[in-house]
Amino acid sequence: MPEEEKINTPTLNYHFKELTNLITNENSMSSYQNILNDFLEHWPLEKVEAISLDQYVDIQNRATFTQWVENRTIELGSISGLFGSRMFGMYKRNGSDPLDGYANDELYTWNKKYGNDRNVAFSEIKKHLIDIINCSLTGNFSKIDAIPIPDIFKWKVAYLYSNERLIPIFQREVLKEIATYYGLSVNSKTTVSAIQKVLIDNKPLDLNTHEFMVELWAKFRPQKKKPKGISTPQQDQGEKSTNDQKRSGTSSYIAKQTHNIIQNKLRNMLIAEYGESCVACEKNYVDLTLTYKDTITLYEVKSDAYAATCIRQALGQIIQYAHRLDPTKKVKLYIVGQYPLKDNEKPYLSYIQKNFKVDLNYMNIDLT
Structure with a gap:
């Protein structure tokens, strides 16, 4: 114990x-x-x-x-x-x-x-x-x-x-x-x-x-009465500061390492299924591109620990990449993370799929 x-x-x-x-x-x-x-x-x-x-x-x-x-x-x-x-x-x-x-x-x-x-x-x-x-x-x-x-x-x-x-x-x-x-x-x-x-x-x-x-x-925390509810309404934050602010980097050591591990594992999976000639890594800034028959599939990898955040971070990028492709080809888009969608994240993806009318999906690569 x-x-x-x-x-x-x-x-x-x-x-x-x-x-x-x-x-x-x-x-x-x-x-x-x-x-x-x-x-x-x-x-x-x-x-x-x-x-x-x-x-x-x-x-x-x-x-x-x-x-x-x-x-x-x-x-x-x-x-x-x-x-x-x-x-x-x-x-x-x-x-x-x-x-x-x-x-x-x-x-x-x-x-x-x-x-x-x-x-x-x-x-x-x-x-x-x-x-x-x-x-x-x-x-x-x-x-x-x-x-x-x-x-x-x-x-x-x-x-x-x-x-x-x-x-x-x-x-x-x-x-x-x-x-x-x-x-x-x-x-x-x-x-x-x-x-x-x-x-x-x-x-x-x-x-x-x-x-x-x-x-x-x-x-x-100790010695505090147990609450009736967990959520608290967000307060009005007032006018935002316009002064220069120091910001942290967009990714940590772990995030960079995780991104590379996911990307490499997915690349190997795609090569095993479709052959190396069909898979491109970092072509035109896209993490992975699969060209197979009449379809081009783009994979944008994100290392955030939550699927919804991966989708939010990747959405603008992957749509921008997609609009440059050959319009005669069928296009599929995948946002890739480490963890699967949680139940409360699935409606977010469904909303995007329904309203953007784009063949966009999320997939996770298990690293265990």
Whole structure:
């Protein structure tokens, strides 16, 4: 069974205030994306695969992986609390006594289940960390439940590499209350991945994961009365600022990697079915073009974690590409993402198909 994390209510409420202040700032969404991109640029998978113990955890060193996850990305979800540094699997003591019930040497303390030697223990933790990241990158979240790293830490790591396919709330008691509200029968055996699936399935189309997190946290944080409803009306935002604003990049490290993986996998699938001579990659800026018999099929790949957003991002591009094609050919258009359409996204695609009168469809490429 996963270790239960205790909730430090004053700490969580303090971080809620910080999150609220950030989310109401006019540049809050770009701030979130900047923080996430900064983390992913500093800690891509290949760097984690080569990580050393002192790069993983150290004393008064903000550059370590654990410092990045706990403190330097705190605006993306807080994991601070009474569980402390034990959530990392092992930690370096700062003059404190060895911890009873744990393995200790002259510098480090770690959970005994990882081994009797610090190097053996770190090697085991590192293997688990890489497994978490790989599962998250491919969307195979159910496998993360069984990885023996404390929940509150491993799910924060999973979120950071998930292409925002998880909601960044990590305290188990809060997650259980939200899941119960949405109709999931929760008990001690209910997994975090099952709860996260419920949250993702109920995420409104007009909210990104950060906005949804703040809305949920405001209503379900500890010592707050359970709400009657989850939706709140959007307030008039008034006149928009016309001052120069710093904006984040349009895609993160994960997004770029995901786009390339989807594109390559789809290309191989098309070549296997139609032959390499029928498939063009990046021809006239189109991700993939299939020319077969009297039909030209264009595929525009998007890496967003939600099908509706992929459609919104790709729609203008793919129609622009289509209008340049030979009018004597039949044209089909596909927008391609990693995840299938959710039930609340299907009417959006149906509306486009009906009103634009274009042969446009969405397909997903499973990366698991």
